Structure formats: C-alpha cells, structure tokens
Amino acid sequence: MRPDSEAALAAMIRDAREQLAIIGGGTGLWPGEGLGQRLDTTGLAGVSLYEPEALTLVVQAGTPLHELRALLAAEGQMLGFEPPDAPGATIGGVVGANASGPRRVQAGAARDSLIGVRLVDGHGEIVKNGGRVMKNVTGYDLVKLMAGSRGRLGVLTQLSLRTFPVPPVRQTLALTALDAPGAVAALTAALTRPFDVSGAAWLPGQGALIRLEGLEGSVGIRAAALRRRLAEFGEIVEAADEVWTRLRPAPGEGDLWRIVCRPGEAAGILSGLPAPLMMDWGGALIHLRLPRDELPVLPRFSGHARRIAGAATMVLPAPDPVARRLESGLRQRFDPRGIFTGVD
C-alpha cells in the first residue's frame, strides 16, 4: 500500500482487514517491527510551507530527509536535532522514531523541534494537533506523544518543524587519550560551564569529542577557555567536522544495545560491560554490542537499556507497570482494531 494523499490513506485504514506496518524509509526498524502489510508513506511527499524568517517548515511525512537537508541548507538553515543521515530515511520516520543526533545536548531531540502534526489514527480519522508556531499550549500536546511513537498510534501525514540557523563557524576539540569512562568526566566538565557545547561524544580511537559553534570570535573565545578547563584531562587536538556523522553504530554481528542513563551513572554501567561502540550526549547515550542473546549486566540506574538489533527487542529493567497500562490504554483508544503493528 502506498497512498498518495491523506484522504486515500484514511480510506485505506478504514477499509483495512489485516495488520499494517507503517514504514517510511525502513532505515531504523527494531527487530520485531515491520510485521504485517507494508504501508509505505513515501507517496506523501513535498514541502507545504517554509518560512526561514520564522524558522518554520511544514512538510509531508514521506518527504526524503536528504531533500529537506538540501532545501534548508540553501537558506542557511538546518534541523536542530541533527537526525542521523541514513540513506532513504523520511522525515516521518525520523520523527516517528524521535531519531536525534549529537546536537540534542544543545537544541533538544526531534520531539523538541516538532511543533505540529497531522495524522490518521486507527479509526481512519484525520487528526491535527499543534500548529506552525513554536509556542502553543492549546489543548493536549499530542505532538510529543506522536514523536517517537514508532507507528503504534497512527500514521503521521504532515509535520511542522522548527528550523535553526546553521552557525557560521564550527570547531571540534578531541581528547584522544581518553577511554569511555574517562571521557565522561571531561565531557561533564565541558557541559557544566557556559561554553554552549553543541556536541559531546566519545568514539573508539577518537577519544572525547566536544563541538563548539557560533560566530567566529565567540567560538575562538570559548575554545580557548575550554582548552584551559580540560587541560588536566590530557592532550587536546582539533578534529575534523566529519567525525560527527560517524556517531551511528555500523551493522555487525550479535546484538546491539542502546542504553540511556545519567552521565553520572555511565562509568558504573560501563565497568561491567565490553567497550562501547560509541557514547553521545555527554555520556547519557551508550551503544554497545554483545554476543547474541547475552543480556548486559547492569547496576541499578535511572534509565533503561534496549536491544535494538539482533535478537528480539527488549527493555531492561522492566518498565513501570502503571506506565505500561497507560500505554496499552492509549494504543487501544487510538487503534481499537489493533491494525498497527509495533513493539513496546
């Protein structure tokens, strides 16, 4: 199924007699997702409105991400949350997965840039929420609920997004000698002073990476201050911009785990595990690979770990039972026939 309009999509859902998997580019599916008849959203494409002077973009959900990047770049703008650059990705898929890159520490996640949605729910009803203005508290915020809902509540058809100006100057500092636990301390030192850091990550072989952006004079001033503050952590070199596109685990053998934690918990978590593939968001995001079906040994911590590739997806520790009850209630209300597949 590849509807070419919102109305056609609504009719298809009303008439659906079998389960549907809502798929944009299909670049970020977890194991167990994508079951059922494929509902391809790439027929819903195009930009409805772009006002650079208001930092506002309204776009159809199936629009390829690379087309949006080009459109925004031509006006000196970008998506602030820096979605990963997977070939074939659609903006609807990016938002549905709340896929957010290194700049999340400064500009927030996809859900923070999303200011309006249109969707078709499991009843086949067209629903809109939010709008095209960045301050809007009119009624419930279903915009946030839809971001990251991974096709379980409805099919996103149109999105309004806040855009950001591309900063004129970028500089990346690298502390090459640091391992992952050591990097967390350096990244924390950078993030707890007003350096306005726009990326704070760790990669094997690269060490701790810290990005500064802004006007030329300002970046120079902050870089100098940051070098002084981080001197105690070892040698500091300048790294190429390109390194920020590599913060995405490459496909491989075994199971891929994604851990979200407080940075202060990262060292304790890492101590019981093999070296991670990468760390981002100042140590709040860890990706690591384990042999198939082996579960990570985790201390008590305030976040969660999810298996996102390899064996079936699962979450550790088990989510709050009341939250689970609310989630299944929402799925039941938005999709009473249970036609949208997906995993919790």
Add this chain to the structure above:
Amino acid sequence: MMQMPQPDASVLDRREAIVAALRQAGAGMVIDDAAETRAYECDALSAYRCPPLAVVLPGSTDEVARLMAVCHRLGVPVVPRGAGTSLAGGSMPTADAVVIGLARMNAVLEIAPGDRLIRVQAGRTNLSVSAAVDGQGFFYAPDPSSQLACAIGGNIGMNSGGAHCLKYGVTTNNLLGVTMVLMDGSIVELGGPMGEAPGLDLLGVVCGSEGQLGIVTEATLRILPKPSGARPVLIGFDSSETAGACVAAIIRAGVLPVAIEFMDRPCIRATEAHAHPGYPDCEALLIVEVEGTDPEIDEQLALIREIALSFAPVEFRESRSEDESRRIWLGRKSAFGAMGQMGDYICLDGTIPVSALPAVLRRIGELSREYGLAVANVFHAGDGNMHPLIIYDANAEGDLDRAEALGADILRLCVEVGGCLTGEHGVGIEKRDLMSDQYAPADLEAQMRVKDVFDPRWLLNAAKVFPLSVSASRREARPDPASHAA
C-alpha cells in the same frame, strides 16, 4: 461570561462524610471551614470564583495517592492547585470539588550538577528552583513573569514559557521526568535521563495537560550553566511593520538572541507615565537581549546593530552599564503594572506566525476602535507569542462582557492567520469555548481519548480545556453508581 457545570448534588449532600474520609486518609491539613475555603475560590483569573467543597494540603506523594484514592472511591471531583497563579482559570474550583494544593510540597529532593538536573517537589516556586542551584553556577530556564510565585507543578500543567524561550524553549523542553498520582491513586514515574522513557512519550502529553491527567508531585528539571553575562539593546521604530521586519531580519541572519520583546505605542506611553524608563515616544519598540562573555556580546550586538540600522530606526540604544540595562528592561517589566493603573485588563496570549505580525496588529487596532476599548500590545516577538492587554472598567455594566468578546475576536484572528489561542497561559475555563475554532471535532476527540485513559471517570479538573458541550457526555457519565456508597 464563562459557564460552569452544575455541581453534583449527590456529592454536595455527602460533604461531611467526604471530609471525614479525607481526614481519615491521614492528611494533616483538611480545610472545610467556609471562611477558609474562600482563599481557594479563584486563581489569577479572579473575575471567576467558586469556593470548593474542601481543600487538602498534603505533604508527600503517598498522601496525595491516598487522597486521590478516597476521592476516586467516593466519586468526588478533584481540582489540583499549584500556587494559584493561572491566568486562564486552570485551578478554579467547582462547588463539588476537593482542591488538592501542593503548597506544602516545596522541598528540593536532589541536585546533581554533573548530570545538569534538579529534582524538586512540585509545589516549589519557579524562581526558587533557580535560586537553589545559583550558587553552583546554574539556572532553570523557563521564566514565566509570575516566577516569584508560580509553582513548578502549575508550570508543568500549563507548559509555561517566559521571555527566554526563543533560545531555551518552554517547560516541556526542560522537563526530564515526573512522579505523578493518577485519579485512582496509583503512582507512576514518567520520563527518564534526557527526558526519555522506553515507551511512548507520556511525559510529553502530561506536560501541558492542565491537571486533567494526574497530579504531578515531583519533577526532575534540566538546569543550565549560567551565562557569563547578558545585555539588552533598545530599538525604536516609527511603524510596527518595520519593527516586525527587523525581527525577521535578525532571525534570518542566524543570530539567535535569548529574547526579542515588542511593545506598541499605547504600551510605551502607559509604561512611560507609570515607571519613567525614558523610552522614545515612537510607534513600536524592540528590546533584544543577547548573552555571553563581554566580547561575545559585543560581537552579537555589532551584527544586530548593522541589521537594525538598515531599517532606519528612530533610536538604537545600547546599554553601557548594569544601570542602563536595568532601565531598558524597566518599562517592559512594569508594563502589566502600568496597565493596571489605566484600569482593569484582560491579558490575552495568542500566538501568530511572525510573518503575520503587521497585519494582525493593524486588525487589532481596528477591533479596538470598533469595541471602543483600548488595547495595548506587549509580547515575545521572536516566537510570535502576543499578549494584547484589553483595558476595561470592571464596575461599568457590560464592560467585562465586551472586553471578553473583543478578546475572543482577537484570538479567533490569531487562529485564522495560522496561530493558536494560547502560547503559554493555557486554556483553562477562559479559552475553553474557543477550542472549536482551532480544532475540528476529531481533533478534540483524540485529545479527550487521552483523558479517558488517564482518568476514565473524568473526575480530575474536568470542566476545563474542552468546550462543556463537547465534554458533556463524558463528564455526565460519572459518577459510576456502583461505587457510590460512602
């Protein structure tokens, strides 16, 4: 005039039994004396008042849970209350409701500077959150103008904003997690590190749900390192159009100031008469503030000056001292007080696309003349969040009705041009009946389905947000007769 539903007679009849059950639930403070419940009869939308059945001021999450379970069992409506500063009537009681107030729950539970977060009880005031982390070099970014008094729980209910949202976002962008009590008394933890939970973004839909989904008792908030300094400039223009174009050009140039505030001539004149900030007498005035170290501020202001001068302003005033900065902000910060001197006022809160600014200001001027009521405009120009102030006389027969009708017309105008009814104050009772102007029935139905899941019997703050006629079938379905026995 806003209507409220008829109170449930079967609840009023059981008042004594209900109060006794609340006392038995272990709450230290139950207020049912008619003279004392009066203190809770309204919030900052003080034109509307109704004393509640009783007020309870619990001291812990467990106590809130026990109280909610009692109210749920007895079919008694509940109205949550933070500090009662809502401008939209968000915490206005009904006669059959128990107000659960968070005033006693104001403790700091944890400060984790390395993780850039603070955990507080939800009754703590907004400004005292920043105060708690100030010594460690941090602040909490959302800064509603009521920040001295308003509670974090209320900020979460209304997804409050402030003057600095352009750079730092609103409450939802700075909220990492909550502990919340549902109407049935169950306790749930939402959010997590980076605000992220493993499943659906329930935290995202709770923030801004106006106390209709649960009572937030604890909150984990993102804190940010305090900037080295901040400095405003004042730019005067001979037309609102030019001021609007200048705002667009600043944003377009890629400078993102922390605040861009706008005042029109009626507002400039009123504040000048009231607080004497020394503003130029002009058609429109912008205050643009940037942050950083001194040389960083100089760099940004040089760029803003270059842009502003290309629009031939009548004045471009840079601050050269703390005192000059204070004087630039003085008029803006005293604007509401100045309006209060002119008469009673209604403060609106619609948001418009920035590109629609000149047309909307022109139309507001026309409406003001048609209704014969003065309107002054002061607002956050960078994000299009307007605060037109309608001046009226509460003692003049029919004046409030006319002011409300003018307000409704202005908010419909905001929706027509692609904006919304409320940018940071919330719907409450004030804008409830305009919701159908912004949302189609299916849009409202989708929102009400969320409430059906969190509060199936519609006991929690139920007469707010949705037009009464739209929510009637759900509200009137309760109370469930089977659970009526006290």
